[in-house]
Amino acid sequence: MDQFAVKVFVRLRPSVLDPAGEATKSASIKLGAEGIKSLRIGKMIEVKIEGNGENEVREKIDLLCYRLFANTVIEDYEYSLEKL
Amino acid sequence: MDNFTVGIVVFPGSNCDRDVSWALEGCLDIRTKYLWHESSDLSDVDAIVLPGGFSYGDYLRCGAIARFSPLINALDEFVKSGKRVLGICNGFQILTESGFLPGALVANKNLNFICDDVELDIVSSKGGWFNNGDEKQTIKLPIAHGEGRYHCDSDTLKKLIDNELIALRYKNNPNGSSFDIAGITNGKGNVLGLMPHPERACDETIGGTDGLFTLKSLILK
Numbered sequence: 001m002d003q004f005a006v007k008v009f010v011r012l013r014p015s016v017l018d019p020a021g022e023a024t025k026s027a028s029i030k031l032g033a034e035g036i037k038s039l040r041i042g043k044m045i046e047v048k049i050e051g052n053g054e055n056e057v058r059e060k061i062d063l064l065c066y067r068l069f070a071n072t073v074i075e076d077y078e079y080s081l082e083k084l
Numbered sequence: 085m086d087n088f089t090v091g092i093v094v095f096p097g098s099n100c101d102r103d104v105s106w107a108l109e110g111c112l113d114i115r116t117k118y119l120w121h122e123s124s125d126l127s128d129v130d131a132i133v134l135p136g137g138f139s140y141g142d143y144l145r146c147g148a149i150a151r152f153s154p155l156i157n158a159l160d161e162f163v164k165s166g167k168r169v170l171g172i173c174n175g176f177q178i179l180t181e182s183g184f185l186p187g188a189l190v191a192n193k194n195l196n197f198i199c200d201d202v203e204l205d206i207v208s209s210k211g212g213w214f215n216n217g218d219e220k221q222t223i224k225l226p227i228a229h230g231e232g233r234y235h236c237d238s239d240t241l242k243k244l245i246d247n248e249l250i251a252l253r254y255k256n257n258p259n260g261s262s263f264d265i266a267g268i269t270n271g272k273g274n275v276l277g278l279m280p281h282p283e284r285a286c287d288e289t290i291g292g293t294d295g296l297f298t299l300k301s302l303i304l305k
Contacts, residue, residue: 019193023195073237
């Protein structure tokens, strides 16, 4: 069995308004940061997972992302995978 | 109808289950039964309410974890059999997460948790959940949510409109919902999800009775 560290990034789709991102952008500007054109907030999920090779682990992570981690009506996801 | 029983699903974090029971039993004399979310036996209930609250602490997304409970798995057959399911607030979120209804509920546009009475236009008579005669009708129900902004893509919105699946629209959209949507039904009409709380509008002493009709319609065949 191989073990992998997976980082999943879940983001609101570009077409979905992100009010928390807008509020944080507003605070960033109040802090004095200049030049911020856009600020959107997502989630990062870290998973350690075992499997027989990368392909099997990718299948498991794809299922988790599609069925649980992200709601594809409003969110996109991507992930990176590192063999431990 | 004497034995007609409405199952009220209780998740960890549900907090409107007792309100729904009070409204059904106390105001409408309809028998209720609490259903723990780990149960999958729906054989002795005739309709189901998914009440409001914060199932599983709204972790990940509202309704995302509740979707995987044994009870929600069993709900598919229940819905297919034509029995009625009403999802209120968090119950609506669970119904969209689990795919019984299209779209999703996301954070209110202004980020406020909104607790207020809202005016709603009854749009569709599908499923008989609302008392709309020939004339356009408006009702007033309370809302209480932080993530009630209905969102769907333009194709889904067109399908909702074309198939008359939009049940309720806000008169003064409080949360930024697409097309002012406050509640929708499935194609058959036996599943209704809405953000407003009909169970909190069942007695004049607490501000109105506009929610009675919807709860009463749970016993419709």
